[in-house]
Amino acid sequence: MDKPKIPNTALHERDGIAQPQSISNKAIAHVIQLRKKQPSAIELVNGILAGDKTALSRAITLVESTNPSHLEKATAVINSCLPHANKSVRIGITGVPGVGKSTFIEAFGKHLTGLGKKVAVLAVDPSSSLSHGSILGDKTRMEELVKDANAYIRPSASGDTLGGVARKTREAIILCEACGFDTIIIETVGVGQSETAVHSMVDFFLLLKISGAGDELQGIKRGIMEMADLIVINKADGDNIKRAKLAKTEFNRALHLFPAKASGWQPKVTTCSSITHEGIAETWQTISEFFDLTKANDFFGFRRSEQNSYWLTETINEQLKANFYSREDIAALLEQNKKAVQNNELSPFAAASILLEKYFGLK
Amino acid sequence: MDKPKIPNTALHERDGIAQPQSISNKAIAHVIQLRKKQPSAIELVNGILAGDKTALSRAITLVESTNPSHLEKATAVINSCLPHANKSVRIGITGVPGVGKSTFIEAFGKHLTGLGKKVAVLAVDPSSSLSHGSILGDKTRMEELVKDANAYIRPSASGDTLGGVARKTREAIILCEACGFDTIIIETVGVGQSETAVHSMVDFFLLLKISGAGDELQGIKRGIMEMADLIVINKADGDNIKRAKLAKTEFNRALHLFPAKASGWQPKVTTCSSITHEGIAETWQTISEFFDLTKANDFFGFRRSEQNSYWLTETINEQLKANFYSREDIAALLEQNKKAVQNNELSPFAAASILLEKYFGLK
Numbered sequence: 001m002d003k004p005k006i007p008n009t010a011l012h013e014r015d016g017i018a019q020p021q022s023i024s025n026k027a028i029a030h031v032i033q034l035r036k037k038q039p040s041a042i043e044l045v046n047g048i049l050a051g052d053k054t055a056l057s058r059a060i061t062l063v064e065s066t067n068p069s070h071l072e073k074a075t076a077v078i079n080s081c082l083p084h085a086n087k088s089v090r091i092g093i094t095g096v097p098g099v100g101k102s103t104f105i106e107a108f109g110k111h112l113t114g115l116g117k118k119v120a121v122l123a124v125d126p127s128s129s130l131s132h133g134s135i136l137g138d139k140t141r142m143e144e145l146v147k148d149a150n151a152y153i154r155p156s157a158s159g160d161t162l163g164g165v166a167r168k169t170r171e172a173i174i175l176c177e178a179c180g181f182d183t184i185i186i187e188t189v190g191v192g193q194s195e196t197a198v199h200s201m202v203d204f205f206l207l208l209k210i211s212g213a214g215d216e217l218q219g220i221k222r223g224i225m226e227m228a229d230l231i232v233i234n235k236a237d238g239d240n241i242k243r244a245k246l247a248k249t250e251f252n253r254a255l256h257l258f259p260a261k262a263s264g265w266q267p268k269v270t271t272c273s274s275i276t277h278e279g280i281a282e283t284w285q286t287i288s289e290f291f292d293l294t295k296a297n298d299f300f301g302f303r304r305s306e307q308n309s310y311w312l313t314e315t316i317n318e319q320l321k322a323n324f325y326s327r328e329d330i331a332a333l334l335e336q337n338k339k340a341v342q343n344n345e346l347s348p349f350a351a352a353s354i355l356l357e358k359y360f361g362l363k
Numbered sequence: 364m365d366k367p368k369i370p371n372t373a374l375h376e377r378d379g380i381a382q383p384q385s386i387s388n389k390a391i392a393h394v395i396q397l398r399k400k401q402p403s404a405i406e407l408v409n410g411i412l413a414g415d416k417t418a419l420s421r422a423i424t425l426v427e428s429t430n431p432s433h434l435e436k437a438t439a440v441i442n443s444c445l446p447h448a449n450k451s452v453r454i455g456i457t458g459v460p461g462v463g464k465s466t467f468i469e470a471f472g473k474h475l476t477g478l479g480k481k482v483a484v485l486a487v488d489p490s491s492s493l494s495h496g497s498i499l500g501d502k503t504r505m506e507e508l509v510k511d512a513n514a515y516i517r518p519s520a521s522g523d524t525l526g527g528v529a530r531k532t533r534e535a536i537i538l539c540e541a542c543g544f545d546t547i548i549i550e551t552v553g554v555g556q557s558e559t560a561v562h563s564m565v566d567f568f569l570l571l572k573i574s575g576a577g578d579e580l581q582g583i584k585r586g587i588m589e590m591a592d593l594i595v596i597n598k599a600d601g602d603n604i605k606r607a608k609l610a611k612t613e614f615n616r617a618l619h620l621f622p623a624k625a626s627g628w629q630p631k632v633t634t635c636s637s638i639t640h641e642g643i644a645e646t647w648q649t650i651s652e653f654f655d656l657t658k659a660n661d662f663f664g665f666r667r668s669e670q671n672s673y674w675l676t677e678t679i680n681e682q683l684k685a686n687f688y689s690r691e692d693i694a695a696l697l698e699q700n701k702k703a704v705q706n707n708e709l710s711p712f713a714a715a716s717i718l719l720e721k722y723f724g725l726k
Binding site for chain 1: 438441442445446448449530533534537586617620668671672673674675678679680682683684686687700701704705707708709710711712713714715716718719723
């Protein structure tokens with residue numbers, strides 16, 4: 001285009017100094033560059049060890065990544081954090097939807113930060129697409145705790161397999177601990193098999209309940225009550241107080257039906273209100289007594305060591321099975337043999353032999 | 364030696380016909396030959412299908428054999444018997460030593476044969492060297508039942524692994540059923556993990572108890588009460604009757620704490636005396652009601668089918684693990700990695716990855 005002809009009138013103004021761009025292009029390029037550039041493993045580890053929550057979040061995202069190219073870096077970060085981890089108490093909290101897990105964790109977490117503790121809240125929810133309103137997916141429900149400088153809240157790790165989710169959660173625990181969090185709360189939605197997985201990664205297992213219409217014990221998933229070190233009856237406020245106390249008596253009786261625990265701990269029942277905060281301090285007091293006991297009798301360290309062995313073996317066994325069942329020829333033969341077993345043409349053991357011979361290439 | 368000279372006297376008697384040997388050498392050779400000669404698979408199957416207990420015993424011994432050369436024949440026998448099996452009810456009976464399992468099974472078994480049933484009693488005891496006086500190891504304790512033409516009692520299958528014992532027991536069940544036994548009782552000693560294995564191979568699970576000093580529910584192994592379809596309080600005779608009735612009330616209450624069973628059956632409690640035989644008929648009546656219910660609602664067949672799938676998968680998974688952990692190079696590396704995990708130098712997941720890469724030859 002031609003240069004516009006300057007009109008020769010009094011109205012013409014000379015070109016002045018050009019208005020500078022309000023944002024420097026160089027700065028834009030720098031920021032874009034920074035965003036693209038992922039921090040190195042060393043940068044992440046240094047950030048975590050310095051207590052930087054942003055570095056922590058990025059590292060957790062890295063270990064949660066399903067991108068195989070991230071695996072090596074994630075492993076490096078985990079292994080560097082490991083010597084700085086393990087200095088915490090890990091508390092599992094479960095309860096069916098509606099018992100008020102989010103309000104309880106908020107009130108409980110605030111109480112702990114008030115005592116000078118650094119609290120990390122993680123969630124395990126292997127069926128996140130199925131669960132209706134997993135609390136931690138919705139951070140806004142824990143408004144107070146989210147704003148607390150001494151708290152860190154991380155929504156559900158997701159994954160296809162419970163093993164995968166468990167692995168990610170275990171590794172997130174390590175990262176949180178290396179970041180200086182001394183009280184790790186693992187929340188699970190209380191409707192699936194995730195309780196067992198969570199039970200295998202925490203030091204203490206808390207079952208949250210509300211007092212119901214009478215028959216308190218009906219409908220508790222098998223085994224969950226056996227795992228509980230403490231049952232907390234939530235929403236013990238207003239008209240509910242009396243019912244909560246009755247429920248406490250009933251649960252206490254039920255807990256005595258179970259054999260003594262290896263920890264030497266007799267499971268307890270407390271009532272609390274996440275609204276009036278009554279019972280929250282008592283609940284923490286009870287949990288502290290558990291840690292005093294199990295640290296004194298060495299059960300605490302013994303159990304962590306057992307959990308490590310468990311996850312090592314569990315991971316191996318899961319992978320061995322995955323390798324077997326994912327082979328296409330095996331899957332086809334399995335289908336065929338299953339039918340023969342159902343029709344009583346083959347015993348399950350004979351069918352297994354045929355499949356194993358195929359797998360190990362013996363026939 | 365020279366032929367003795369015949370003395371020429373009146374006392375001499377002429378040689379008569381030689382006294383024949385009282386036992387024919389040919390017959391001896393034949394019997395020895397028969398003993399050495401194991402019956403063929405077809406002979407065993409024919410014997411079993413004809414209801415011959417000797418053939419049944421020989422076939423069970425064959426499937427219990429750890430001699431690999433017997434495996435093929437055992438498999439052939441099992442597979443030929445399979446189409447004739449499955450027409451029975453399978454009842455698991457457990458209880459800690461001292462509750463009177465042998466006397467109960469004797470009284471209960473006699474009651475059943477009195478009703479025209481054919482009863483086979485098998486035992487699962489994976490820790491036979493540890494258990495003190497496994498009842499079925501000592502057949503003489505069931506004198507009456509042993510003599511009963513319609514009963515068959517087989518002492519414990521032994522084995523190194525629970526899986527191995529379970530396999531042998533499952534196969535013995537098939538053989539007993541093919542032999543015409545319509546009521547299979549599987550006894551387990553109630554002190555180990557064998558209850559879960561037995562639960563996975565029976566249609567009905569009976570827990571035998573005695574009334575104790577008060578706190579009836581203490582000391583019951585976790586999970587065993589949950590598996591029970593019926594709790595029978597034994598030794599409800601003489602001074603014990605009152606206590607047994609109290610125990611019945613307490614167990615009934617405890618059973619209601621558990622969630623409803625998939626079978627649709629509400630577990631029950633009965634009292635009985637193996638001495639006065641009071642309650643034995645009622646106990647069988649209750650078990651019959653369970654079978655009426657579960658056959659009507661199709662749970663009976665569904666569960667057998669599930670059990671077949673379970674044992675197929677279980678056998679495969681056990682063998683996959685056995686193959687992995689028995690490799691010497693793997694065992695050495697595992698030991699080394701376990702230490703690194705305990706020292707927090709390696710996460711359990713990273714350790715598992717290293718081992719799996721080695722096993723699958725990736726590194």
